[in-house]
Amino acid sequence: MRQQKYFEAYLDDYNKIIVYMSRNSYEGQSSRFYIRDCSGFLEPLSILSVEQTPQYYNRYTLMVNSSLVIGREYYVMHEYARSTPLQYANIVKTKRFDEEFYYDGKDLGAMYSPTSTVFKVWAPTASRVRVEFDYHNEKITREMKRENCGIFASLVEGDLEESRYTYHVYVNGEWKETIDPYGIASDTNGRHSVVIDRRKLTAVPYVLPITDHYSDAILYEASVRDFTMQENCGVTERGGFAGFVEENHMTKSRQTGFSYLKSLGITHVQLMPVMDFGSVDEFYPQLYYNWGYDPVQARCPEGSYARDSEDPYSRIRELIRLVEECHKNGIKVNLDVVFNHVYDVETHPLNNMVPYYYFQMNENGEYSNGTFCGNDIDSLRKMCRRFIIDTCRYLQDTFLIDGFRFDLMGILDMDTVNEVYWECAVHDPDFMVYGEGWDMPSLLDYRLRASLANQDKMPHIAHFSDRFRDVVKGRTAANEVNVKGYISGDISLIEIMKNCLSGSVTDKGGSRMFHSPQQVINYVECHDNMTAWDKLKECCKEDTREIRMRRQEMLNACVLLAQGIPFLHSGQEFARTKHGLNNTYHDMDSINMIDYERRDRYREMVDHTKALIQLRRTYECFRYSDAERIEKYVHYQTIDGKVLIYEMDDEKGTMQVIFNPLTESFHHSLNAAYKLLYYNGSVQPDEFITAVAVEPVSTIVLWKEKTS
DSSP states (O other), X not given: OOSOSSEEEEEEETTEEEEEEETTSGGGOOSOEEEEETTOOEEEEEEEEEEEETTTEEEEEEEOSSOOOTTSOEEEEETTSOEEEEEEOGGGGSHHHHHHHOOOOSOOEEEEETTEEEEEEEOTTOSEEEEEEEETTEEEEEEOEEOGGGEEEEEEESOOTTOEEEEEEEETTEEEEEOXXXXXXXXXXXXXXXXXXXXXXXXXXXXXXXXSSGGGOOEEEEOHHHHTOSTTSSOSSTTSHHHXXXXXXXXXXXXXXXXXXXXXXXXXXXXXXXXOBSSSOTTSTTTOOOOSOSBSOSSSBOGGGSSOTTSTTHHHHHHHHHHHHHHHTTOEEEXXXXXXXXXXXXXXXXXXXXXXXXXXXXXXXXXXXXXXXXXXXXXXXXHHHHHHHHHHHHHHHHHOOOEEEETTGGGSBHHHHHHHHHHHHTTOTTOEEEEOOOOOOOSSOGGGBSSGGGGGGOTTOEEEOXXXXXXXXXXXXXXXXXXXXXXXXXXXXXXXXXXXHTTTOSSTTSOOOOSXXXXXXXXXXXXXXXXXXXXXXXXXXXXXXXXXXXXXXXXXXXXXXXXXXEEEETTGGGTOOOTTOSOOTTSOHHHHSOOHHHHHHTHHHHHHHHHHHHHHHHOGGGSXXXXXXXHHHEEEEEETTTEEEEEEEOSSEEEEEEEEOSSSOEEEEEEEEEEEEEETTBOOTTOEEEEEEEOSSEEEEEEEEOOO
């Protein structure tokens, strides 16, 4: 932030310097200014304007009359001979800077061989960069050589495998020590980056079921820590990468952990953040809890999930094995990635390397805060975009993951997210990219945001549908927990329910929101906010426990049978509770862990969810791949304007799904004999009926196959 010291100078363009002088010093006045380089060369600056600021400073706009060399150290002096370092500031946001210093090489970081290691970083505004590493128990520092495009590089002879290293960067008048922003390995708590041999990180590929369309996927969100943290769940290495896929006699007999995940029938597990985050002390991982949306190292897995956080290979190999085990069992793996902000912008390696460049800032040097985390990434910058894309490709190649869920995706620009998809899809046509397309109040032009409002310019990117969530379940915000949705009893929403079940890709029941069902993720619960069960307890206090269970099952049915992409939060299938808490991102394991004892008590609900999953996977009519088929084949009826009948009538047959959210009974006559596929969890595949008694709070699925 500017206007903190008595005298400050910022290079905001190639020939423009902004100077601030506090009016508490020399009354903020100077009639002349000079620029001096490190060799002592002095040049006068032209004063273009001066104005007073509300912060009791005078703000001078100065013009540089000669060409400056980016990366050279300069000082600005006023008429009283005081000097201040000239900081490379908004100049790094200019198109000219991006074009002059863009580097498209794939060799940034520490490139190891048994005989030498090449260290290479991008730091165009730095005047000097040193690499400090350990070699045979000795600390060694090497000056790095500046190359084209603002690259600093150093070749070090010898075998440096598992050598710890940091960079020392001299930029804007001060030295900063930092880990490698391009680093892929680390010791505990990211004290150092670590040189490793990438050839030792080979993942085993498995042939996986082809997902022809995004709508064929069934996403299941899980936290590596939460999934196996319960003491009696049978997992010996609880709460980590190894524990997530651990199976033994107890997990198999009790159906816990990975044994349970395999039994559900989902196609994709979406892992909450697994790349290094700063909010858990890796020396004492059980002392702190956090979901992990506090990124530090984008390419290095989180150490608190590893058997040995000090071993640089441990966390990488264990995450590779986690993905391998999922793939071996036919489950694809998507990663929840957090590129929208960082844990601590002042100490983050990207900001240490090139201050001002990677983060959205206003002209006064204040960080954009659309994330409400104190900083927003600036993906419009070419090297920031390159960093995000290259990181995604590294994760895809190294861990063989199958998709990305972008946290607060609307902070990023849509071109960056589109490019991530295209770069990854070249290597895997089934690759998924989706995220939170909320229109966050950042400094990024709203027309460029990767948000729901711009989904027409992002045809291969899916977005979470807050319309579906709020209409089906009810409002989610902490101050709106009593606001009901259709399934929780507000039948006035029956028309817009039609729109939601259609994936909001038609004008049925409401305005069109998406162009394709491949772009909409239907959900009623995720890691954020109250669980659906806790929400139902608040907004449907009149319900008995049995009625509330039927509502929860109906919520799950809406998610799994609607057009679009279904998304389940782990535990949603057994009425997961967080005891009414709204935001449990650091509320410890007792609140957040998966409770398998509760799962046992609600096993009937789990079985019902599995049946619904199987219905979706069996019948294509629940997963049409384009809006045209939904427009043509999806229709609706009602019973007394209260009970919704969701019908799909295509060339294969007619499917009817009846949702009755009321505590009263109805009767529904059919025009032919239908097979009863599902009735509040009961599956009767051989029973044919011509009429059905619609019980209170019930979900019914009926099928009539067409005959030639």
